[in-house]
Amino acid sequence: MVQDFPDDDVIDDMELESPFDILGLFQGPDLASREGASASHHATMIFLYRRPILDYWSEHEEPLGHIVRHVLIHEIGHHFGLSDDDMESIEERT
Secondary structure (H helix, E strand, C coil): CEECCCCHHHHHHCCCCCHHHCCEEEECCCHHHCCCCCCCCCCCEEEEEHHHHHHHHHHCCCCHHHHHHHHHHHHHHHHCCCCHHHHHHHHHHC
């Protein structure tokens, strides 16, 4: 889901100083936390925060597609229970 900014609850829960401090977020149980094939009662979602992403893009010399790709890989990695090191390795190979 694309939103302009994170909700106030996300800002408070993550103790962010500014809504610009986060580009994306995975919410819900990761695959490793699920019990067998049973369905979870919590929705699994990835959020992309449009304004923080555009702000980051305007301040760095990276293509917008590269930034969005990085955020998506990171958040999808959380869904699969990957570590930050695992995700960096995946990005380096692609």
